[in-house]
Amino acid sequence: MTRPTAKERILDSYEEILIExxxxGITLEAVAAHAGVSKGGLxxxxxxxxxxxDGLMERLATLSEEDLEQARSAPEGVVSWYLRTAITDVTQRKPLHRTTMATLRIMLNEPRVSEVVQVYNQKVHDLISEHVDDPLTAELVILVGDGLYLRAALGRDDASPLLNRIDEIVTRIQH
Structure with missing residues (x-):
């Protein structure tokens, strides 16, 4: 495993401070100290x-595109993959989840952040709509995924057991 670059460590630190x-809590000094670099290095x-x-938004866009690409190639299908990862991304602390949590912390203060999030949300909507015939059912899939994600992000114990029932959930939503 390669060691993260100083730039990656700085963004990781920025995310962590935002989340916590x-x-x-964000000052250039605090981010630099947390990342183990000088302020000049930051x-x-x-x-x-x-x-x-801007760096956080670039990271969010990159991770989001990778996420969408994984969904497109998922053997179990886009809908099952979407619902399953709504839980596993949180429970496994995937990079996209961490970046999303940091992004949520600054969204109210940064209108451009909302724009990036809206672009990704539209891409998710479009992808789900490509794989679900009925527009209302597509919306229901997205809402269920959002709910599963929120439950897991809030640390609710009742999210993880639903992983074993994703196929049943998909069947009920789509029929």
């Missing part, structure tokens, strides 16, 4: 707090 403390990669937000 929210936007109020500024070399990210010249401002706005550049950190």
């Amino acid at each position: 403390q929210g936007p109020g 500024l070399y990669h990210f010249g401002s707090k706005e550049a950190l937000v």
Whole structure:
């Protein structure tokens, strides 16, 4: 496994501070210290707090595209994959989940963040709609996925047992 670059460590630290403390905990000094780099090293990669937000949004876009690509090639099908990963991305602390949580912490203060999230949400909607004939059923699939994700993200113990019932959930939604 390759060691993360300084730029990746800085973004990882930015995410972690956002998740743990929210936007109020973000200073360039705090991010640099957490990442184990000097403030000058941080500024070399990210010249401002706005550049950190841009870096987070680039990471979100990249991880989201990778996620959509995995969904398209999933042997169990897009819908089952979508619902299953709504839980497993959280319980396994996947990078997209961490980036999503950090993004949610700054969304209210950063309108451009909402735009990036809306683009990804539309791509998810389009993908599910390609694989579900009825538009209302497609919306229901997305709502169930959102609900499973939220349950898991909130640490509810009743999300994980549903993994064994994903096929049943898909059948009920689509019939």
